Amino acid sequence: MQGPGSQPRPFVAHLSSLHHPGHVRILHKECAALAHAGHDVFFIVPGGGPETMAGLDNPPPFLRVSGPKRPKSRLTRMFVTTWQVALQGLRTRAKVFHLHDPELIPPGFLLKLLGRKVVYDAHEDLPRAIRSKRYLPRFIRWPVALLAGAVELLGAMAFNAIVAATPAIARRFPQRKTVLVRNLPILAEFGHNNPLPFSExxxxxxxxxxxxxxxxxxxxxxATDLAQEDIPLRLALAGPFGPPTLLESAKQLAGWQYVDYSGVVDRSELPALLRRSRAGLLLYHPEPNHIEALPNKLFEYMAAGLPVIASDFPLWKEIISQAQCGVTVDPLDVEAVAKAMAAMISDPNAAEAMGQNGAEYATQHFAWEQEKEILLALYSRLTPPPQIASGR
Structure with a gap:
């Protein structure tokens, strides 16, 4: 409650129709940072509720999560849930609306007409992402990508600010409106004073x-299956399969007998899983939206002191080479991946040294604590403190 003479807390609404209520970038990083800095923050997302807050470490008191029911189809989500989320946001009395999905751009135009400030958070390069959507027939991917890119740029012209997750995404938007807020790890989540030696x-x-x-x-x-010729290797998997039917398909693969699948793990359990491993895998295919991506997993592996075996994209090769924290391979060359896994994991001393290099480099260059200040600076411009008239 505000005391006499205190300045009102700026009301902010983060909206998503697509993401999970516990989304790390949105909830754990951006919403939590703003709430701790003194904003009254609402995260409106399908399936969101008070129970979502249980997953936060040190949950701020002025952060609330709510939202409509989860949609049962993609079309319902795009044409109904988007407007439900926006209308719930309007009920919060927020002055700033932070949109996390391209499908929220049309409601964003309405919010601007109603006099609200609107921020668009570009998590990915939308046109490139659409060109990688396998559920779309190939012949319509390019036209849909062009149309979506045009709508996104119209939003950029109308909205107050753009938050881009990577430099490549930022280059697509007007420089004067755009800030770069990379999706980097919260280092405190991954630090550990007495990590288990790699040899153990x-x-x-x-x-x-x-x-x-x-x-x-x-x-x-x-690759795990093939590596058995050199080393009795296991693959620890955690996370949701997309689509869910892919899990049954994966179980039919010969190498699945060497997989330990934990399902969707609580975020608090992730650091412990990484600290029980000798290498982190990041074998994205060379799809348009992957080449210049900055995946959070890469930096989480580094922060956890885990050496990386990653796709040989130029940007990733540069980061891993500078940090001396792993190796890169052609992600489609199973034999090369298997050899890299066997070589790294069979030499725990070298793997541990690369892991330590990555942890030190992440501390210096890839910490959310640095990105948070950029986000807070943007909001200080969007929500300046009210002017209090001086007495005469």
């Missing part, structure tokens, strides 16, 4: 995150 860890590699065809699930399982 299980002989396993890990992958944590969304599990899809284009994120290399088949190659990871096949």
């Amino acid at each position: 860890r299980p002989v396993q590699a890990a992958y944590c995150g969304g599990i899809t065809e284009i994120r290399g699930i088949r190659e990871m399982v096949a």
